Amino acid sequence: MAEGGGDRQHPQNLQGILRMAVEAGSASDEPAPSEPMSEERKAWLREALADVCKGQMDEVEQMKECLEILRREGSKVREGEEEEEEEEQEEMEGALELLSELCENLDNARDLMVLGGLDLCLSQCLFHPQSGVRWRAAQLIASCAQNMPEVQCYLLGQGALLRLLQLTDTDPHPTVRVKALYAVSCLVREQEAGLQAFLSHDGFSVLMRGMQSDNEKLRTKSAFLLLNLLTAHPEHRDTVLSMGMVQQLVSVLRSPHSSFHEHVLGALCCLVDDCARGVRDSQNPALGLEELLNNKAKELKGREECQEELEFCERLLSTCFRGQPPEDNGMDR
Template sequence: MAQQNWKGLFEWSIQQQEGSTDPATRRHITPEDRKWFMEAMQAQTTDIPKRLRDIKGALDDRDDSDAQVGEKLKLLDDLVEIVEQIDYAKDLTHIGGLPTLLGLLGSSHAPVRASAAEVVATCVQNHPPVQQMFLEGGTLPRLLQLLQDPDPTCRRKALLALSCLTRHNDAAMDAFRAEGAIDLLLSAARDSDDPRQQRKALQLLREVLRHRPGDVRDAVRAGAVPAIGDAIAGDDAGVREAALALLALMVQHPGVVQALRTTQDDALRKRLKANEQRLQNLDIEDLDAERDQLALTEHIMQKLDEAGGAAPDQAPAAENAVPDSGGQAANAQNEAAAAEEPVRLLGAP
């Protein structure tokens, strides 16, 4: 059976079909043929539930030595592929896979921590029941710890998992907010030289503010405007676009607009104008890659020149922006009253 392959099996089966060969030369299927066929089929078929249990059992091994790292990473790679199927993500939870993943998030080896976070992200992505299971199972505190990990890959994977855990999930987003999401994300965007981490942090902060627009005031007080200005002046196009999309959402808040228009320091305006001029001077081919940035910049400049702001859902976004999630209606009345008050900026914008 080892020498047989799928091509040979296919050709053999075609030859045995009715009318495909001369009846005089057609060979009768012997018990040995039937046995070979069944073994070939079974060899190419994986029992996924059994594989899940086997992977979990191997990952439960408390041996965290260097010798085991490679094997654990291979198992985690296999696990990511399996749990991309929603049903298997739920099955992993049912067989006790969550405690296993939580333990791996605390591994002494950074690659293992990062890979475990990727498995978490894959499990909960667009899967509300599993999001709830992971939230109730204590995943959020572990991810918040990983967000401050010394390893940059771990921090990026933590941001990915947090984004997947909170997306379209009010309970998870509220829990994240209660743990200081705004300060944590601003720190992640501000205190790293890694453009991928900066971009992911700014994108997730935008989702936090979309979830509850009144939090814009808290973000401004926490120093979001200087952080956004630094990102707009940076060299990475993805970071600039994420910062502009975030600011485009924030300037829908009248208090933010008023604060930006009355502040003595116009560093943010200068950076916006410099970015606008840079984009306008690009060749057509280069501009196509950054056209969303130009639209966002022009929108923000227009809002800053106006007397007030509009409703939060009128802010433009990049083409790949995630649609608004729920959680806004319940807070609308309180936030509407607060929106008219100017926001005091923390430091220079």
């Protein structure tokens, strides 16, 4: 047990908080006060702490009001009155935006889960006919899931990842696709259960298609997530190679130059480093990768903002076309 008593109970009310604050002040390194705390000082501290507690309660009440709006507007039967529908949509969008802002506070994110807000998002808002509601719902899920294992596990248990991958892959509105992928990222990065669900739903194929879309933001975020996952989880490299990912990435590199090519080249480096199969795939003459990399290197030379991209090109050329092929470790077949 840590010195000082690891089993000490946290205060359950304002008076307990006040007592703990006074005790903490007395136990500090400063000399003990010569006189007990005055009633005026106690009153001031009570008021300050009450304001803090009230602020937290106010936020919970705000979340409840937002959820009431979402439930009310989401349950209405549409009768084709355009002006009324626009007003209802604006209310829902405003409620989702406020919830996202409030749930940057991790305590609020947990409270929203307890209040049923995440269930409402999954069952109703992500399926809403208006794209403005769908993307704000995905944004809210991302806000709640970020750095919150408890919320991540709950969302995964409710099947959120599959729906978010579907939105990323097929939604007709570009912003919905981008926000859904952001939420996917919040559920799978540094989250083993999320990564396993991602694999079971063929998530790497979704990223591949995202990189081939005409949406610049989606291409960039898809390539960045692929690079992040391959860097953090090289054990899944063979799964990605078996999908023909090297060929797909080289195809993407042949598109007009874009900043996201840096992530694509980084992902290729992950696939060839100490990996015989990845090198063999890259050396396929039909890909023409060596010539492509040499041309890119010439184009990028001298451009300070492209320094890392140039280093990736040089690394790929050195690994695949200028050095000895790596030994096959048995995992790359």
